[in-house]
Structures are given as C-alpha cells and as structure tokens.
Amino acid sequence: MARRAEPPDGGWGWMVVLSAFFQSALVFGVLRSFGIFFVEFVEAFEEQAARVSWVTSIGIAVQQLGSPVGSALSTKFGPRPVVMSGGILAALGMLLASFATSLTHLYLSIGLLSGSGWALTFTPTLACLSRYFSRLRSLAMGLALTGVGLSSFAFAPLFQWLISHYAWRGALLLVSALSLHLVACGALLRPLSLTEDPAMGGPGAQLASLLHHGPFLRYTVALTLINTGYFIPYVHLVAHVQDLDWDPLPAAFLLSVVAISDLVGRVVSGWLGDAVPGPVARLLMLWTTLTGLSLALFPVARAPTALVALAVAYGFTSGALTPVAFSMLPELVGTGRIYCGLGLLQMVESIGGLLGAPLSGYLRDVTGNYTASFVVAGAFLLAGSGVLITLPHFFCFSARTSKPQNLVTVALDAKVPLPKEGLEED
Amino acid sequence: MRALPGLRGPRAPPPQPLLLLCLLAAVRPSSADSHPPASSITSLPVREERLTRCGNFSLESHNISLTERSSVAVEKNITLQSPSNVELACQFTASGDPNAVNVSWTKEEQPLESGYVIRAADGVVHTRYSFTISNSKQLGRYSCFFQEEKEKRGTFNFKVPELHGKNKPLITYVGDSTVLICKCQGCCPLNWTWHSGNGSVQVPLDVQMTDKYVITGTNVNETRLKIMHLSEDDQGTYRCHAVFPLGEVEDHLELVVLSYLVPLKPFLAIAAEVVVLVTVILLCEMYTQKKKNRPDDGKEFEQIEQLKSDDSNGIENNVPRHRKNESAASE
Numbered sequence: 001m002a003r004r005a006e007p008p009d010g011g012w013g014w015m016v017v018l019s020a021f022f023q024s025a026l027v028f029g030v031l032r033s034f035g036i037f038f039v040e041f042v043e044a045f046e047e048q049a050a051r052v053s054w055v056t057s058i059g060i061a062v063q064q065l066g067s068p069v070g071s072a073l074s075t076k077f078g079p080r081p082v083v084m085s086g087g088i089l090a091a092l093g094m095l096l097a098s099f100a101t102s103l104t105h106l107y108l109s110i111g112l113l114s115g116s117g118w119a120l121t122f123t124p125t126l127a128c129l130s131r132y133f134s135r136l137r138s139l140a141m142g143l144a145l146t147g148v149g150l151s152s153f154a155f156a157p158l159f160q161w162l163i164s165h166y167a168w169r170g171a172l173l174l175v176s177a178l179s180l181h182l183v184a185c186g187a188l189l190r191p192l193s194l195t196e197d198p199a200m201g202g203p204g205a206q207l208a209s210l211l212h213h214g215p216f217l218r219y220t221v222a223l224t225l226i227n228t229g230y231f232i233p234y235v236h237l238v239a240h241v242q243d244l245d246w247d248p249l250p251a252a253f254l255l256s257v258v259a260i261s262d263l264v265g266r267v268v269s270g271w272l273g274d275a276v277p278g279p280v281a282r283l284l285m286l287w288t289t290l291t292g293l294s295l296a297l298f299p300v301a302r303a304p305t306a307l308v309a310l311a312v313a314y315g316f317t318s319g320a321l322t323p324v325a326f327s328m329l330p331e332l333v334g335t336g337r338i339y340c341g342l343g344l345l346q347m348v349e350s351i352g353g354l355l356g357a358p359l360s361g362y363l364r365d366v367t368g369n370y371t372a373s374f375v376v377a378g379a380f381l382l383a384g385s386g387v388l389i390t391l392p393h394f395f396c397f398s399a400r401t402s403k404p405q406n407l408v409t410v411a412l413d414a415k416v417p418l419p420k421e422g423l424e425e426d
Numbered sequence: 427m428r429a430l431p432g433l434r435g436p437r438a439p440p441p442q443p444l445l446l447l448c449l450l451a452a453v454r455p456s457s458a459d460s461h462p463p464a465s466s467i468t469s470l471p472v473r474e475e476r477l478t479r480c481g482n483f484s485l486e487s488h489n490i491s492l493t494e495r496s497s498v499a500v501e502k503n504i505t506l507q508s509p510s511n512v513e514l515a516c517q518f519t520a521s522g523d524p525n526a527v528n529v530s531w532t533k534e535e536q537p538l539e540s541g542y543v544i545r546a547a548d549g550v551v552h553t554r555y556s557f558t559i560s561n562s563k564q565l566g567r568y569s570c571f572f573q574e575e576k577e578k579r580g581t582f583n584f585k586v587p588e589l590h591g592k593n594k595p596l597i598t599y600v601g602d603s604t605v606l607i608c609k610c611q612g613c614c615p616l617n618w619t620w621h622s623g624n625g626s627v628q629v630p631l632d633v634q635m636t637d638k639y640v641i642t643g644t645n646v647n648e649t650r651l652k653i654m655h656l657s658e659d660d661q662g663t664y665r666c667h668a669v670f671p672l673g674e675v676e677d678h679l680e681l682v683v684l685s686y687l688v689p690l691k692p693f694l695a696i697a698a699e700v701v702v703l704v705t706v707i708l709l710c711e712m713y714t715q716k717k718k719n720r721p722d723d724g725k726e727f728e729q730i731e732q733l734k735s736d737d738s739n740g741i742e743n744n745v746p747r748h749r750k751n752e753s754a755a756s757e
Contacts, residue, residue, distance in 0.1 A: 084704075167597040170689030177696035184703040190711060 005195050006134065007335065012190055013132035013140065019188040020125045020144035023083075026182050027063070027090075027118045029151025030175065031056060036159045040168040045103050055106045062115025064350030067123040069116075071343025072203035074124035078191040079339075086120025087182025093117055094176030098169045114179075121182050123346055127339040128189050130330045135274060137330065141323035142270020149263035149319070194335055206340040215332050216341060218390050220348045223325060225384030226288055227352035229295065229377035232360045233258070233314055240298070240370040241307065250304075257308060258315035265319030273324050279393045280328045287321035288385035296378030299371035332391070356380075487513040490580035492572060494521050501581040505588070507613050507670045509560040516570035516580045518551045527551050528573035534566045559584065562673040586670050587613040589677035597682045602656050606679050608666035609648035615668035618649040622664045658683050 007013075034056050041052045074082040093114030100106050126144070133140045162171035210216050237258065241251045269287065273280050294313040301307045326342075333341040360373035388394070490500055520527050524546035531538040531553070542555035553570055565584040572578045587610045598604045608618070620641065621628045631639055631651070640652040649666060661683045667676045 164594065165597070166684070166689045167599065169599055169602075170597075170684070173689045173693050174696070177693045177700075180697055180700040181703075184700050184707065187704045187707040 004193065007132055007194065008192070009133050009135050013129075015188050016125075016129050016132050016190075017140050017144050019185040020129050021147040023121055023125050023147070023182060023185045024145055025147035025151030025154075026179055026185075027122050028148040029155045030179065031060060031063075031118075032148070032152045033155035033159050034059075036156060036163065037168055037171070040163060041103070041106065044168060047103050051103060055103075055110050058107055058111030059115040059118070061350070061354060062112055063118040063122065064346055064353065066116050066119030067346035067350075068207070068340070068343035070120040070123045071127065071339040071341075072207065073120070074127070075203040075206060075339045079124040079128040079189045080186055080191060082124050083121045083186030083189055084183045086117045086124075087180060087184075087186055088117070089120065090114045090117025090182055091176045091179040094172050094179055098172035098176065117179075117182075121186065123343050124339060125185070125189065126326055127342045128192070130327065130338050130342075131192050131194060131335045134330075134335075137327040138273025138280065138323055139267075139270040141327045142266045142268075142273070145266050145323055145326075146263055149259055149266070152259060203340055206337045207344065210333060210337060210341055210344055213333060215391050216345075218387055219328070219332055220345055222384045222387035222391075223345060223349045224352040225380050225387065226321070226325070227349040228356040228359070229292065229380035229384070230318060231353055231356050232373060232377040233295065233298070233318075236360055236364070236370055236373060237311070240374070243369060244302070244307075246304075254308065254311050258311050261312045261315030262319035265316035266323055268316075269320030270323045270327075272320075273327060279391075280324055280331060281388055281391050281394055284321060284324045284328055285385045285388045285394075287317050287324060288381050288388065291317040291321060292378040292381030292385065294378075295381060296375050298374040299369075352380075484508075484510050485513065486510045487515065488582055489515045489517070490570070490582070491517050491519075492578045492580055493519045494574075494578075496578055499579045499581060501583060503583045503585065505586065505613075506559060506565065506584050506672060507587055507615070509558070509671055511556070511558050512584075513554060513556045514568060514570070514582050515552065515554045516572070517553075518572040518574075518578060520546075520549055520551055520572075520574055522574065524549055524551045526574070528571075529553050530571045530573075531555050532569050532571070559672065562586075565672060586673040586675050587611065587668075589666070589668060589675055591666075591677040591679055595680035595682045597684060598656055600656055600658060600683060600685050603652060603654040604656065604681070606651040606653070606664055606666075606681070607648060608651075608668070608677055608679070609645075610668060610675075612647065613668070613670070614646040615670050617667075617669040618643065619667045619669070620649075620651050620664060621667070622662060628665065653681075656683050658685065 038049075038052055038056075041047070041055070042049055045052070070082060070086065090113075093109045093112075096109040096113065097106055100109065126141070129140055129144060130137060159171060159175070162174055166174065237251075237255060241254060246254075269283070273283055276283060291314060294310050294317060298307075298310055298314075301310050329341050329345065330338050356377070360370075360377065363373040363376060364370050366372075486504070486506065488502060488504060490502055492500060518527060518529075527546075529544050529551060531542050538555070541557055542553055545552045545554075551572060555568065555570070557564075559565065565586070567581050567583050569579050569581045589608055589610045591608060596604060596606065606620075618641075620631045620639075622631055623629045638654055640654070641649065642652065643649040649668075651664065651666070653660060661681055663678050663680055665676050665678045667674055
C-alpha cells in the first residue's frame with residue numbers, strides 16, 4: 001500500500017468522523033444515561049445506592065485505565081480489528097448483564113467486560129481520526145465529539161421507554177444490540193499508512209519513547225490537572241443549586257443548558273482551532289482559563305440569571321476545550337505515535353477524573369457547602385492551564401507546523417533522551 | 427372497650443395497654459451499661475408506633491371558617507382509620523346581625539336534629555357538632571350550613587385512608603421473581619390480604635405455597651408480596667386489601683409476564699442489521715480497492731504494448747527512425 005506523506009484531510013476521513021461520532025455516542029452516551037438503570041437496579045437487587053453506583057464507576061475506570069492496551073494493540077494490528085473486537089466485548093458485557101442475578105454479576109459484566117470493550121474502541125478511534133486530518137483536525141475532533149452530547153439527550157428517554165416496555169433485563173438486551181453498532185463503526189476505520197509509521201517501531205518502543213518525551217509528560221500533567229476539575233460541575237451542579245433552594249425541575253433544566261452549550265462549544269472550538277493560526281496550545285489555555293474562572297465564580301453567583309449565565313459559560317468553555325485537547329496531541333508527539341500517546345494520556349488523566357469528584361464531595365462534607373469544591377476545581381483548571389505555558393512553541397508566533405516533527409531518530413533509539421528543542425524545529 | 431360519655435364529659439384517659447407498656451419498659455433492665463435508660467423505651471419501636479398512631483378513641487377536631495366572600499362550598503377531607511371521638515367546628519363571619527343567621531347541620535344530606543351547639547359573639551357565629559365514629563356507616567360527609575342572604579356551606583368528608591399504588595404495570599420475565607408492594611401513608615390496618623384474578627373472579631392467594639408466595643412487610647403501613655418462579659399463568663391483576671376498623675380499602679397492581687423471546691426478536695433483528703452493515707462496508711472497500719488496482723493493470727498493459735511496438739518499429743524501420751531523429755535534432 002502506498003504510504004502518504006500527508007494526512008488526507010478529507011475524503012474517507014469524513015467517514016471516520018462519522019464513525020467516531022457514533023462511537024462516542026455509543027460509549028459515553030450510554031455511560032452517561034446509565035443512571036436510568038440505576039433506579040431499577042436498586043429496586044431489583046435491593047441494594048444500597050452507593051453499591052449500585054459502583055457499576056458505572058468500574059466501567060469508567062476500566063475504560064480509562066485500559067486505554068493504553070487499546071492503543072498498543074491498534075499500533076500493532078491497526079485500529080479496525082481492535083475496535084471491532086472492542087465492540088463485540090462491550091455488547092457481550094451488556095448481554096450477560098441482562099441475565100444477572102446479583103450485583104457482583106453486574107460489576108463483572110458491565111464494569112469489567114463492557115468497560116474493557118469500551119477501552120478498545122474509543123481511544124483508537126480518536127487516534128485514527130487524528131491521523132486522517134491535519135489542517136481540519138480540530139474541526140473533525142469537535143464534530144466527532146458532539147456525539148457525546150447529542151446521545152445523552154437521545155438515550156435518556158430511549159432507555160426509559162425500553163425499561164417501561166421490556167423491564168431492565170430486556171432493556172439491557174436491546175442496549176447490547178445497540179452497542180453492536182460499535183463493530184460496524186470499527187469496520188469504517190480504514191487503515192492509513194503514513195510515511196513515518198515504519199520508523200516508529202512497535203508499541204513497546206513507542207511507549208518507552210513517549211515516557212522520555214518532555215513536552216508529552218508536561219502535557220499529561222496539565223491534562224490531569226484539568227481533568228480533576230473538569231467533571232465536578234457535572235456531579236455537583238444540581239446538588240449545589242438545590243442547596244440554594246431551587247426546585248428539582250429547574251435544576252435539571254440547568255444541566256440541559258450546560259449540555260447544549262457544551263455541544264455548541266465543541267463545534268465552535270473545533271472550527272476555531274483550525275481557523276486560527278499558531279499553536280493550538282494557546283487556544284487550549286484560553287478555554288481552560290475561562291472554564292476555571294467560570295467555575296470559581298459559581299459560588300459567588302446567587303441570582304438565577306447569574307447562575308444560568310455562568311452555566312452557559314461553563315458548558316461552552318468546557319466543551320470547547322475537549323476537541324482542542326485531543327487535537328493538540330499529534331502536534332506534540334506526531335501522528336506515528338498517536339495511538340500510544342493517546343492511550344497513555346487517557347490512562348493518566350483518568351486519575352484526575354477519579355480523584356476529582358470524591359475530593360469535591362469530601363470538601364463539601366467538611367465545609368458544608370459547595371463553595372470550596374467549586375473554587376478548588378477552578379484552581380485545578382487554572383493550574384493545568386499554567387502548565388500548558390511551558391509547552392514548546394507556546395510563545396512562538398510563526399505559522400503552525402502541521403507536519404509532525406522529525407522524530408524518526410527518536411524511535412530508533414528510545415533509550416537516548418532527545419535534545420527536545422533541537423529536534424522540534426522544522 | 428368502655429363506652430365513653432359525650433365530649434362534654436371528662437377527656438378519655440390514655441389507652442391502658444400503652445400505660446402498661448411504659449411501665450414495663452421502665453422496669454426492664456438495660457442491656458448495656460453504656461446505654462442511657464431512655465433507649466430501653468425506644469427499643470420497642472414498632473409496637474409503640476402502632477399504639478400511638480392507631481390508638482383507639484383519640485380526639486379528632488376540625489375547623490372550617492366561612493365568610494361572606496367564601497366560595498359556596500368549602501370542603502375538608504379527613505382520613506380516619508379507627509373509631510374516634512369527633513368534634514367539628516364551623517364559624518361564620520356575619521355581615522349583619524349574627525343572631526339572624528340560620529345554622530343547620532346535615533349528614534349525607536339528611537338533617538341532624540341534635541348534638542350541636544350554636545354560639546354568637548362579636549359578629550361571628552360559632553357552631554360545634556360532637557359525635558363518635560365507631561363503625562363504617564358513620565363515615566361520610568358532614569356539612570354545616572349558614573343561611574344569611576346566601577347559603578354558605580362547609581363540608582367535612584370522612585374517609586378511610588387511600589392506598590397509593592403504581593399505575594404502571596409491572597413487567598417481569600418467566601422464571602424471574604418479583605415483589606408487589608402496597609402501602610398507605612401513616613396508616614395501620616388491622617390486616618392485609620392479597621387476591622388475584624381478573625374482573626369478577628377473585629381468588630385469594632394460597633399462602634401455604636411458601637415456595638411460590640411470600641408475604642412480608644417491614645412496617646405496618648405496607649405489605650410486600652413476593653412471587654417466585656413466575657410463569658405466564660401468573661399474569662394478571664393482583665389486589666391488596668387493607669382492613670381497617672372503619673372499613674376496607676383495596677388497590678390493584680398489574681403484573682405482566684413476558685417470555686424471553688419478546689426482547690430477543692428485536693435483538694436478533696438488530697444484530698442481523700449490524701452484520702449486514704459490516705459486510706456492506708467491507709465489500710465496498712474491497713470493490714474500491716479492486717477498481718484502483720484495475721486501471722493500474724490497464725496502464726501497465728498499455729505500456730508493455732507500447733514497448734513491444736517501439737521495439738518492433740526499431741528493428742524493422744531503422745532508417746526511417748534515424749531520419750526522424752535527425753530531422754528532430756535539426757529542428
């Protein structure tokens with residue numbers, strides 16, 4: 001197969017965007033809407049809410065911690081077989097869950113099995129998408145990630161309808177059928193050979209070289225800090241406004257507002273990321289700082305209009321930083337190492353995500369309201385954006401290079417730490 | 427149960443069993459030295475709740491205020507589950523002379539002759555009707571009427587507590603087990619019974635079949651029927667009856683039992699659709715690959731032909747070629 005020098009930036013790439021759209025819908029949309037099954041599980045197994053919520057927590061944890069495995073496998077075998085088998089695993093997990101007779105069955109089937117299926121699908125797809133685009137990368141990312149937001153809207157009523165007609169067992173069976181579409185999405189991921197691929201070596205060599213790559217490590221730290229603060233409003237916003245004596249219905253409406261502005265933010269930021277010249281890191285820093293500020297201002301706002309405005313601002317900026325965060329990685333590590341890079345990044349930043357919500361809950365228990373937790377979340381985001389300043393080319397105002405840096409020598413001898421500045425000049 | 431005099435008499439003392447219970451609790455030795463003595467009373471929660479909430483012959487008093495501007499009929503709903511002494515009071519702010527107001531009481535549109543007093547003071551007419559409710563026939567609508575220019579009416583509606591049940595049918599599968607719950611707010615029925623059946627045929631459930639039906643209830647105000655090893659015959663309407671001293675209430679729950687084939691058919695349909703999609707996508711890709719390779723083969727073929735013809739031209743017509751070259755070179 002002929003090796004391309006440049007990513008195609010279109011053509012079959014748009015089919016990959018479609019595939020990524022459906023995949024993010026089927027992975028994260030399902031995860032986010034799983035709360036509807038939560039009530040059914042509590043009733044059916046007569047367990048406490050805390051124990052039932054472990055089901056989705058295990059699923060998310062396995063998905064994120066298993067990302068490097070998915071990446072390593074797709075470096076070796078290409079994304080298509082990995083994603084297709086991931087889809088089968090995810091569907092199998094849901095299928096087995098529909099026969100569950102105890103909560104442990106759910107932990108193993110949905111948490112472990114479906115979680116590892118999801119780990120094998122999401123990261124390789126986004127990495128594959130990065131390889132297909134360079135000029136329009138942010139836009140493609142933004143469009144693909146809108147799948148998450150839209151599916152949360154669609155799946156919540158769908159799951160409710162399924163449960164009211166088939167009870168939770170039948171509903172899980174049909175969600176399993178839905179997850180089978182991940183296999184079809186995987187089939188769309190046509191392998192692409194780029195010129196720097198052979199020089200990059202196998203997954204082990206790539207992982208090792210990444211761990212010595214300074215900018216990548218700094219970027220990972222930045223994203224971990226950002227992730228710690230990112231999820232807190234999703235978990236605590238409703239509770240916070242109910243503390244301020246809002247009714248449940250307007251509080252849920254506030255979350256919908258955040259979701260809509262999140263969606264808009266993703267697309268706008270994707271378009272902006274490609275339209276604006278210069279390193280994407282600056283845009284990321286902008287969005288992260290704005291998100292941090294809007295989070296920190298949450299406790300100060302009391303009036304409903306101020307809270308809604310802040311919610312819109314938070315939704316927009318937090319949605320905006322997602323595609324830029326993903327599309328920045330190929331600039332740092334090159335499209336040859338993108339699979340492993342993304343996998344490693346997801347795994348480390350998931351630590352931030354896992355710590356963020358409990359930390360916020362703990363602060364709330366200690367101080368009695370959500371002021372401290374929102375401020376701390378904002379602080380984490382601002383710290384993350386601060387670390388972003390240390391990335392190379394941040395203050396450089398020349399045109400952004402879309403070609404991956406000359407990192408061929410890196411792969412050849414992973415044990416030698418590279419002189420970073422010298423190699424990254426074009 | 428002692429017959430109590432009317433409400434004009436002394437107030438009824440607390441029921442004797444409760445008093446006895448308090449004494450017993452006080453005397454009972456505390457289980458651990460660290461526990462304060464108060465906990466020995468609270469160690470009998472269920473029984474005590476039953477007696478304080480469901481105590482017989484408690485006093486119920488209710489009040490309705492009417493003015494000229496009140497709507498024509500003001501109604502108050504009261505739930506009552508055990509026999510009680512009842513005191514109903516109505517007051518009416520008269521625009522003119524309070525003594526000219528005509529006051530009357532009815533029960534279910536039947537006028538009541540005695541049992542009530544009327545008092546007028548400061549332009550307000552007060553009336554009070556005291557009676558005892560001891561059986562279900564005495565429940566119903568009691569109304570006080572004030573006739574000045576227009577007739578103003580206040581109604582007290584006595585009912586037994588209602589049961590709150592789920593309106594949605596409960597969906598289960600063959601071989602599964604399920605729990606049907608009936609509960610009511612703040613009530614304590616004497617007994618709960620379960621029946622199953624559609625329409626007029628009501629079959630009481632055979633609780634002797636303990637491997638099939640288990641009736642439990644953690645609180646007095648709820649009952650749980652657990653049905654195990656469901657089959658399609660168990661489908662239908664189940665009714666729970668709550669028996670109160672003053673009457674009976676029932677609620678119905680619908681149970682739907684599906685076989686596994688019901689969700690399996692859409693599942694297989696969607697799985698087949700996915701297989702078709704994957705095949706189509708892979709076939710399309712192979713087809714476009716073939717198309718890409720075929721023009722290349724065609725080109726190679728043409729090139730081979732070209733070379734062959736050039737060679738043959740060269741061998742046969744050396745001279746003209748030379749001349750051509752020369753002519754080309756000279757130009």
